[in-house]
Amino acid sequence: MALQDPTDYLPDPNVLEPMALQDLSDHQPDPNVLEPMALQEPADSPEHPQFGSSDPDRDPDASKKTAVVGPSVLVPAGLQDPADPLPGPSALDPVAPKFPGASKHRRIGDQTRFRAACFTDPTPVPFDEIYEVGEEIGEGGFGTVYEGISKFLHEQVAIKFIPKCETDWYIEIPGCSKPLFAEVAVNLLLKRPPLSPYIVHMLEWFEEEDRYILILEYPQPCKDLLKFMVNNVQRVNESQTRSLMYQAVLGAKHCLDRGVFHRDIKLNNFVINTTTNQIKLIDFGCSDLVKTSGYLGDFTGGVCPPEYYRDLKYEAGPTTVWSLGIMMYTMVCRCQPFNSLEDTMHSSLSFNVRVSTEFQDLISRCLTYQPTERATVEEILQHEWFQQGHISEGAQDQGVTGSSDGQE
Structure with missing residues (x-):
């Protein structure tokens, strides 16, 4: 039942070549039909990853984050995402930006003290006095993202423009003190220290009469992971997938620990x-706060x-967890795990490449039909497949010791 990627593959499990970015148009599911989707480049994909789009609600889980290092040299040593306390009932303390052009601008032309500890208010200085806008790098259903540069710090950023509606x-x-635009609010929750190195963070934000403007980190050089996979003629092997997915799981876990549902x-x-x-x-445009009661009705997401x-x-x-399972399967098999809605509803899994028993077990745990029987994010990190010697001992210790209340 393998969905084929139009790209010709020359499998080499030992080599992962860097390559160009690509994107897939967001797929809006039809409850009656699940179209098979191969990994492929859309006809009109932008050259760069899209750093934001929109829609958002919540109730936290908890745990801790980590460093990850793999002998495959896919992950640099020392990437750490320290302990993550739950959002407290009274304090939201985003990290004071190393960055903000607004901070420097205010010291120059405005005697108002820069409230770096919170960012709950938009930057009062006019946007165009602080940033220059460059080329478009992505467009989604909720906003358009451009390259940008700080006029004061001369550093590159991603700038997302979101029209008000x-x-x-x-x-x-x-x-x-008052409700905030949803995408800004979830970014502020994620900005509470300690920060996760596995998330692109908002640096500051502006509000204009007809739009919101989010200033985001812009990692360089970077490519989106889909394009990285599609353009790579060699299959990514399990060891390489493990190193990448460990970071992805930590990023997703950080969101849940902060009460954010990506x-x-x-x-x-x-x-x-x-x-x-x-x-x-990246892209918290579809995010919401975690709700213990769950969500009913339209699904906003992919x-x-x-x-x-x-x-x-x-x-x-x-x-x-279901989304992470789809990601893991797709990275190794280069196709979607389910060929139809019927396959999805029966969790009919098959593998078009040879994979380890441990990998098959982890995928099956993530893609279990009943949500109550599905693995948790913590259980993914503790699974044998992630413990097979490709994650550093320090990363393992930090990544799997978090408890449900966010305390060690």
Whole structure:
């Protein structure tokens, strides 16, 4: 049942060549038909990864993050995502930016003290006095992203423009006196220290009469992970997949620990630094706060779990795990795991390449039909497949010791 990628493959499990970015148009699932999807380049894909798009609600899980290093040299040593406390009922303390052009600008032309500790208010200085806008690098259903540069720090950033509309969602978060535009709110939750190195963070934001402007990190050199996979004529082997997916799982776990449901985890919503092979989660346009009661109705995101088709209901944790399972399978097999809606509803899995028993078991745990029987993010990190010697001992210790209350 393998879905074929139009690219010709010359499998070589020992080589992973860096390559150019590509993107897949967001797939909006039809509850009646699940079209087979091969890994492929869309006809009109932009050259660069899209760093943001939109829609957002919550209730935290908890645990800790980590460093990851693999002998395959896919992941640099020392990537660490330290302990992650749950969002407290009274404090939202985003990290003071190393960056903000606004901070420097205010010291120059504005005596107002820069409130780096919170960022709950938009930067009061006019956007065009601080940043120059470059070429477009991505466009989605909720916004358009451009390269940009700080006029004061002369550093590259990604700039996302989001037009205001009547359907905009606003969220109340701890430490803020009023509801905030949803995509800004979830970015602020993720900005609380300690930061995760596996997420592209918002540096600051602006509000204008007809739009919001988000200033985002812009890792360089980077490519989105889907394009990285599609353009690579050699298959990514299990060892390489393990190193990349460990980081992806930590990024997803950090979101849940902060009470953020990304809701659109897929290959082209991760970027890979082609020098260090570090990956980061991008695009929080479909995000919501984690709700203990779950979500009912329309699914805003790219990868629907089977419970959505069955009940039109889904939850943050099990849906995140389902999406991670789809990612893992696709990276190794270079095709989608399910050929039809019927296959999805029966969790009919097969593998078109030779993979280890441990890998098959982990994929099966992530893609279990019943959400209550699916692995948790913590169980993924503790699974034998991730413990086979390709993750550093320090990474293992930090990555799997988190408890459900966010304390060690």
